[in-house]
Amino acid sequence: MSRVDAALPVVEQSQAPADTAAATAEDSSDAVSAEASNPSGESTATAKATESTEQIDTEALKTELRKAADELKELQGETPLMSPVVDSQAIAEVISGWTGIPVGKMVADEILAIMKLEETLGERVLGQDHALLEISERIKTSRARLTDPKRPIGVFLLVGTSGVGKTETALALAETLYGGEKNLISINMSEYQEAHTVSSLKGSPPGYVGYGEGGVLTEAVRRKPYSVVLLDEVEKAHPDVMELFYQVFDKGVLEDGEGREIDFKNCIILLTSNVATDLIMSLNADPETRPDPKGLEEAIRPELVKAFKPALLGRMVTVPYYPISDDVLKEIVKLQLGKIERRIANNHDAKFTYDESVVDTVASRCTDVDSGARNVINILMGTLLPEMSGEVLSRMATGEGISKAHVSVGDDENFVYEIS
Structure with missing residues (x-):
């Protein structure tokens, strides 16, 4: 006591x-x-x-x-x-809590959000305008009720090297159409390389261990029927596991281990793959001879057929992603620095500025082409932010706080911080 x-x-x-x-x-x-x-x-x-x-x-x-x-x-x-x-937004939020349907699906602004979908996605995913256009047009067609209502809103195979925006596309779709990134169901398909692992996706049948616990995929969609489903590194999954999705792509439903039909009709399904990475990099090595999106898709088609059955490819829309160019990489650096600026403003009520040389330095350190834009986050989290945090914590310890933080690059190519 x-x-x-x-x-x-x-x-x-x-x-x-x-x-x-x-x-x-x-x-x-x-x-x-x-x-x-x-x-x-x-x-x-x-x-x-x-x-x-x-x-x-x-x-x-x-x-x-x-x-x-x-x-x-x-x-x-x-x-x-x-x-x-008590307005329409307040009522929608209450109903959302009861039904699991995101607020955005119940208010008139949803139509406007879909009409401006490509523009909204483009604020987060840079250098992939062709991919965002393809995805946006398919979703608009579905929302206009011009497609088969029995199928999911869209099924897309995003193909490209690592760090080019495939996962960010999924996050942006969940944020824009379903009310937040919490409505993204992400499954790493490299964990399903054995045929028997299919039971963990849909749930164990009666008489087997795990019956009644629900499957990783089916239970997640049952709880959040309005969501983006991201199947990452799908080429690593066993072919028998991939056959599970034929029914989902065709009829928009999947029977779980307990015999319940799980509805996927209100889901957007994205599959990501690193197949044909070397071919994509070689075709885009010279910006002058870079193929158009249709030409790139046709060029990597033979590699896709080796990894996936034609019957499966025919049920998906293949969307190739270009490697990140130097100009796009610098724009991504600015995007990430903008997030730091908002974070400092919200948490410390302080202003954050930086020299243009900071953008060039971060971009020049992104030497690993296989990691794409992920290099930017790694550099900022591994050098710039830890170095800044020491000064910020010192001022917080003495009760001074901060009002302004500025970052530049010194003669030795290291970051220089001015915090007041």
Whole structure:
């Protein structure tokens, strides 16, 4: 009991900020509601004065309402504790919690999101415009209800070297169409190189060990029927395992180990493969003679037939990905530095800047062509951020905090940090 009694003040103290935030949010929300519910222009505090002689300044009250709404929005941030009004978004979020259907699927903005899908994906996946166009057009056609309703929204085989944006495409689709990256079901198919492993995907049949536990794939889709399914390194899976997907691609359903039909009709299925990597690199070695997307697909077709049965290839849309060029690599560096900038602004309320030489230096250190854009993240996480963290932690330890952080490159090609 003494340990419990000693821990109580700590728990109460840690709970205090959340309670304070909730109380402040409620007060701000009440202020917005009170102002908004008085269209005649009279506030509660001035009602008596109005009844006597004074006329309320309507514009002043509107200004006060906008100010209260802005304060509430700033206080709540990205995850508001409450909403001043019960609108369509609030209702959609409640229903989403009940049904598992993402919010984006239940509001009118979903159509607009699909219409701008290629543009939205292009903000995260760079240098693969042809692939994003192909995927976007197929999804638009499905959403317009012009395709077979029994099949999944789309089934795509993304072929290319490592680090060119295949996995990032899956993450971007989940974020844009299904309300967040949490609605991405990712399965590493290199773990299914034996024929008997098919049971772990769909669940064990009655009488076998693991019956009733559900399969890795079927249980995930049953819980999240609206999701992106990513089957990574699919060429490494056993052919018998891949035959499991024929029914999924054709009819949009898969029977699990307990005999239940799992619905895949609301899923986007992406399969990634590193087949024909050497051929893709050689064909794109010279930018002047680089083939167009259709030509690249035809060139790698013989290699794909060696790895996959023609019947399986015929059920998928093959989308080749180009290797990352130097110009695209620099844009990816800027994209990752932008994420660091937002992180510092959100966590430290500080400004982050960098010289153009930082972009060139990071790009020049990406010498492993087989890793593609993953090199950028490795360099930033392995050098720039750890070196910055020492100075930031030193200032935090003394209670100084930071207001600005700038990164440049010194004469020795190492990063130089100016933190204040």
